[in-house]
Amino acid sequence: MSAGVMMLRGALGNRSLVIGLVLSLVFVGAALVSFAWVPQDVGAMDIPNRMQPPSGAHLLGTDHFGRDILSMIMVGARTSIAVAVVAVVIGMGLGVPLGLAAAARRGSLIDEVIMRGNDLVFAFPSLLIAIMITAVFGPSAVNAIIAIGIFNIPVFARLTRGAALSLWTRDYVLAARVAGKGAVRISAEHILPNVTNLLIVQGTIQFSLGILAEAALSYVGLGAQPPIPSWGRMLADSQTMISLAPHMAIFPGMAILLTVLGLNLMGDGLRDLFDPRIRRARQ
Amino acid sequence: MIYMTFTRGMVSALALVAGVGMAQAKTDIIVGMQLEPPHLDPTGGAAGAIDEVLYANVFEGLTRFGPDGSVNPGLAESWEISEDGTVYTFTLHDGVMFHDGTTMDGEDVKFSLDRARAEDSVNAQKALFAGITDVEVVDPLTVKVTLDAPNGAFLFNLAWGDAVIVAPESIDDIKTNPIGTGAFKFDNWVQGDRIEIGRNPDYWGEPAKLERATFKFISDPTAAFAAVMAEDVHAFLGFPAPENLPQFEADPRFQVLVGSTEGETILSTNNKQAPFDDVRVRKALAHAIDRQAIIDGAMFGYGTPIGTHFAPHHPDYVDLTANTAYDPELAKSLLAEAGFADGFTTTLKLPPPSYARRGGEIIAAQLRAVGIQTEISNLEWAQWLEQVFTGKDFGLTIVSHTEPMDIGIYANPDYYFQYDDADFQNLMEDLTAESDPEARSALLRQAQEKIAEDHVNGYLFQLAALRVANAKIVGLWENMPTQANDLTAVYWED
Numbered sequence: 001m002s003a004g005v006m007m008l009r010g011a012l013g014n015r016s017l018v019i020g021l022v023l024s025l026v027f028v029g030a031a032l033v034s035f036a037w038v039p040q041d042v043g044a045m046d047i048p049n050r051m052q053p054p055s056g057a058h059l060l061g062t063d064h065f066g067r068d069i070l071s072m073i074m075v076g077a078r079t080s081i082a083v084a085v086v087a088v089v090i091g092m093g094l095g096v097p098l099g100l101a102a103a104a105r106r107g108s109l110i111d112e113v114i115m116r117g118n119d120l121v122f123a124f125p126s127l128l129i130a131i132m133i134t135a136v137f138g139p140s141a142v143n144a145i146i147a148i149g150i151f152n153i154p155v156f157a158r159l160t161r162g163a164a165l166s167l168w169t170r171d172y173v174l175a176a177r178v179a180g181k182g183a184v185r186i187s188a189e190h191i192l193p194n195v196t197n198l199l200i201v202q203g204t205i206q207f208s209l210g211i212l213a214e215a216a217l218s219y220v221g222l223g224a225q226p227p228i229p230s231w232g233r234m235l236a237d238s239q240t241m242i243s244l245a246p247h248m249a250i251f252p253g254m255a256i257l258l259t260v261l262g263l264n265l266m267g268d269g270l271r272d273l274f275d276p277r278i279r280r281a282r283q
Numbered sequence: 284m285i286y287m288t289f290t291r292g293m294v295s296a297l298a299l300v301a302g303v304g305m306a307q308a309k310t311d312i313i314v315g316m317q318l319e320p321p322h323l324d325p326t327g328g329a330a331g332a333i334d335e336v337l338y339a340n341v342f343e344g345l346t347r348f349g350p351d352g353s354v355n356p357g358l359a360e361s362w363e364i365s366e367d368g369t370v371y372t373f374t375l376h377d378g379v380m381f382h383d384g385t386t387m388d389g390e391d392v393k394f395s396l397d398r399a400r401a402e403d404s405v406n407a408q409k410a411l412f413a414g415i416t417d418v419e420v421v422d423p424l425t426v427k428v429t430l431d432a433p434n435g436a437f438l439f440n441l442a443w444g445d446a447v448i449v450a451p452e453s454i455d456d457i458k459t460n461p462i463g464t465g466a467f468k469f470d471n472w473v474q475g476d477r478i479e480i481g482r483n484p485d486y487w488g489e490p491a492k493l494e495r496a497t498f499k500f501i502s503d504p505t506a507a508f509a510a511v512m513a514e515d516v517h518a519f520l521g522f523p524a525p526e527n528l529p530q531f532e533a534d535p536r537f538q539v540l541v542g543s544t545e546g547e548t549i550l551s552t553n554n555k556q557a558p559f560d561d562v563r564v565r566k567a568l569a570h571a572i573d574r575q576a577i578i579d580g581a582m583f584g585y586g587t588p589i590g591t592h593f594a595p596h597h598p599d600y601v602d603l604t605a606n607t608a609y610d611p612e613l614a615k616s617l618l619a620e621a622g623f624a625d626g627f628t629t630t631l632k633l634p635p636p637s638y639a640r641r642g643g644e645i646i647a648a649q650l651r652a653v654g655i656q657t658e659i660s661n662l663e664w665a666q667w668l669e670q671v672f673t674g675k676d677f678g679l680t681i682v683s684h685t686e687p688m689d690i691g692i693y694a695n696p697d698y699y700f701q702y703d704d705a706d707f708q709n710l711m712e713d714l715t716a717e718s719d720p721e722a723r724s725a726l727l728r729q730a731q732e733k734i735a736e737d738h739v740n741g742y743l744f745q746l747a748a749l750r751v752a753n754a755k756i757v758g759l760w761e762n763m764p765t766q767a768n769d770l771t772a773v774y775w776e777d
Contacts, residue, residue: 045648047580064526065580065645139661226644226659227651240504240524 010273017269023262027255031077040068042075042229051245061247064237069248072229073255079141079230080259083223084210086145088203091152096199098153099160100191103168104183115161118154126151127216134222141224148213152206159202163195197274201267208263215256231256308775310494312756314768315507315516317523319500322458323472325444326399329407331685331766334444335520336478336498339769341382342447342463345373345392346438352596352687352764354442358387358464359426368433368718375424379487381450382468389420395448396428410691411440414715435718439688444766466491466771476500492758492774504637511537511751518752518759520768523637525583531751542748542762543596546683547589548638550646550741553677555701558627565738567617568679569607571653572646578744581641586744591735592690595745596762599727603735607742614653626654629678633659634667638746639681646681646741672699683746687765690727693734702739 012018039059046066054061060069102114130147137143167173168191176186217223218232226233231252238248320332325342339347347357356362359373379387398404400412414437417429430437440446453462461469466488467480478498482491499516501507504524510516511531522528531537550572558564574588587595590603618626633643640661647657657679662670671677677699684692694711696703710733714726735742748763758773 043648043651045576045580045645047576047645050580064641065648221661225661227647240508241526243530244526 014269014272016265017273020262020265020267020269023258024266027077027259027262028081030074031081034071034074034078038068038071038074040071042067042071043227051241051248053245053247060251061245063234063248064241064245069234069251072234073231073251076229076231076234076252077255077259079218079224079228080211080214080256083141083145083148083214084207087148087152087210087213088206090145090149091156091206092199092203095153095156096160096192096195099157099162100164100187102157102161103164103191104187106165106168111161114157118157121151121154127213130213130217131220131222134217139217139222139225141228141230144214144217144223147217148210152210155206156199156202159198160195163198164191167191167194197270201271201274204263204267204270208260208267211256211263212260308755308777310492310775311496312493312518312770312773312775313497313499313516314770315499315501315510315519316768317500317502317507317521319475319502320478323461323469323478324457325447325461326395326449327405327407327458334766335768336480337461337463337465337469338444338447338765338767339465339771340467340480340496341461341465341469342444342449343465344441344443344447345375346442348442348687348765348767350760350762350764350769352762354438357442358392358448362438368435369430371428371430371437372421373426373428375426376487377424379464380485381453381464382462382483383450383453385450385452387448387450387464388423389426390423391448391450392426393418393420394451394454395446398449398454399446406445408443408445408686411443411446432716433718434715435720435723436688436715442765443687467496470495489771491771493770496770496773498768514753518750518756520750520759522749522751525585525637525747525749528583528585528749528751536754538752538754538756540748540750540752540759540761541585542750542760543587543594544683544685544746544748544763545594545687545689545765546685546746546763547592547594547689548586548642548681548683548743548746549592550743551671551677551680551682551700552740553675553679553700554703554739555675556678558621558623559629559678561621562738563617563621564623565741566607567614567621567653568650568655568741569738570610570617571614571650571655572607572741572743573609573649574604574743575609576649577642577645580645581638582744582747585747585749586638587747588744589742591731591742592684592693592740593727593731594687597688599724599731601728601731603732604742606735607738611649611653618654623654626656628656628658631657631659632667632671632677632680633661634664634680634682635661636683638683642681642743646679675699675701679741681743685746685763685766690730690734693730693739700740702734702737704733704737707733707737 049062050064050066052058052062058068063069098114102111105111133147134143173186173190176190214223215232218230219236223232224230234252235249242249316335318332320336321330322328323333323337325333325337343357345357345359346354349355358376358379360376361374363372375389381387396412396415396418399406400415414430414432414434415428416431419427421427448464449457450462466483466486468483470479470481472478481495482493501510507519507523508527511519528539532539552559552565554560578584578586588604589595590607593600631643631647633639643659647659650657671680691711692698693702694708710726710730714723717723717726750759752759755776756773757776760769
């Protein structure tokens, strides 16, 4: 049996991975579908039909402006996923090279500067700083992305450095050095491929945290601005109407819950799959 | 003095204990409000919350507003107006004392009026006093005020919270320890939480029925709802979430008072910013807006549509809503005529109240339907004041102008929406000079029609005064003719 088939079999046998994958795909799918089609235009208000409970015409009911909640959740998924993806890309794009550089020059001034800089960013509660950034530079989806992205940098930098440090002591790295490869090439050709598994797992987790952070920011009004639908703002809008129209809070709340749960399950599943020690312990 | 205070405290404490013991009607009230005053000087700040706590309760003016908006005698018992309408001679009430024990006499009136109209005055409504040329103390109970021209609204102006009488002895600490002549004395201010006032036993007029009153500040609408439901507050004045009112109405523990305010809620338009300097574009805006949808969607039906900047409950109000009926097709053709067939993009800056935030989303959708794209930004009050009101950096904004009879702001070309029209300014000058009621009414009607024809702003609706109170509370004002929560006549039914 090839390694690929074995991995696939392992993946399908891993229940949390499968559930997580399905949940995540549902929401990514909903976001993708929303580009081409939504049940109703999310900008169209129909005030006489506001706060309708779920029905045939509106599967998840309508909000306080008579907009279709299903459509808003689909388009809102787009916002959440876009913010989280870009924030993870920023975190990886800057954090991984920093981590690799720190590991390659272990104990040097570069290492110290990078890692103490990370400590500095870590020292602040991430959501509070994100609120500060969006409050200072104005609330918008772009500023939310930047704010969340900045806090992903040290996460990836630390992870990469930690994993890379142990790899630098391996014989094949020694062989590469003997063969005359420089630190940059070794990092790119030997270290990076071997930390990819860890990065994927961490990326999934950061992705779910990003969705949560975006929801929190838009809940307090600092994320995507109206009329762009966002799950956090849907929750905030429904706050005073919970007793009148509970569906207005329940559905966006469920969307956040299920997406974050799905991504976390997927992250756990991927870790099991990629980390041979845990897999062996299970068998 | 210390002894005196101590015994008085004991007596009221005993009274309180006795009251509970005998299950009599309650004599204290906790009133919820959304906004906390930034300080406690009604003569030195624009924030409505200052008046909402202190007006009529702690501070009084020469005249005062009644619950129906009428102007009644206050500290001035009576007055005489000279033939030419420029000299007002006020006779003050005898035996009026400030809460610190000093007497209120002509010198205090002169001090208050001179302070308000002074060059360096920080009064938020200096225009109220602009016509005063001289204040003369004839004797301790007689004050003569001379105006440069007859002013038909002078007695009305003196009833404002910005025109209350303060004492030179206590003016230095007024922002934290307000000393007035009212039926309640200021007791305590726990910043960020509450202000407490207590009955003034030496009040010159009809004493307050309540022993104590506490204003509690709850900014979050959800928390406000919970506080009323749990009966943590006995009344909430200016309830922020209209969607919750039907629940209170259905609950026998509560009464819901829906009255009128002086708050003309408007889509303020920057008249100096292109393309809003073109009247056709402003007219298109007016026709693109569906007022009823905004009232239903943002205020859950509470509010009266208006077609000009005037309160509908005022006798001189002209209903001009029909002139700007909802007609998106007409709006589109007007835009095309003005050269914006493909629409344009502008900014829509929204302060925190739900009429603005929710109303803004609805208006954005309605404008989108005729091709006008809006970039919404939600601002806090401080940011709004800085960017919009002072900085004039906006295309559109939504705000409720809650001052009474404030059509005069359209005569000020520097006011944030920057309407500069000589005809209207002349009209306002005529109005100030006119004291004949008939002629004043005619001028006011003309003024309303003028700003409606020029479509200076988008006129949306008159803000409703929404109050929830315990069903046993009697005597709260139903309407809000000025920014005030007069508690002097409030009491609990047995």
